[in-house]
Amino acid sequence: MAFSREGRLSECAVDTNCVLVEREVNEVKKSYEDLLGIGSQLPRTKVLEQTNNYWHAVVRSLVFRFPDDLEILQIPNEKVIQVRSASRVGVSDLGVNKKRVDSLFSRLTKD
Template identity: 50%
Template sequence: MTDSKSGLSPCLNPLNCVFFQKEFEDVEKTFDQLVTIAQNIPRTNVLESNENYWKAVCRSLIFRFPDDLEILKIGKKIQIKSASRYGGGDLGVNGTRVGKLLTALEKLNS
């Protein structure tokens, strides 16, 4: 759930959720780049997309566990949240996903 003023909802369980927030100089360009990168993640199904918010479900390779991936542009900041829908832990999958998004973004802009 998002609120355009306060942002993405916080992680309820840090064992199966990762939240990232950073201010960017060119937030429009960065948001568009992140969405493009995220859309190319294998087994990703986009649920919602507009000029400020993007949400998809990413499924694991073997068991097809669903994880929610959200990207929100709020002011000069971008928030990214990746969270498992089920289970108490994710074995680091969500952190890895967000890390790969940010690494790919960095490569685009270097």
């Protein structure tokens, strides 16, 4: 679990293999549940932890099976959702984590 002391997801230590996005949403609980549904359906995804406010999974790349951590946190009192996607291996992810997070939020707004 990558939490900072402020009860938020940790900042990215290396910005070439990690992305952290924070969005204000109108319906935090619904947006959180929808994101969990979308995240759980990603190919090669294994959920490691799920609570009322936090979700953590490992998503593996297609060819080399590199593991990426995908985390979703809802902060209801601020009407905020945070999504963090970070590679466990290597310095560069070739933009995969940013594309993953952008896709999650894009699919959320389509529903």
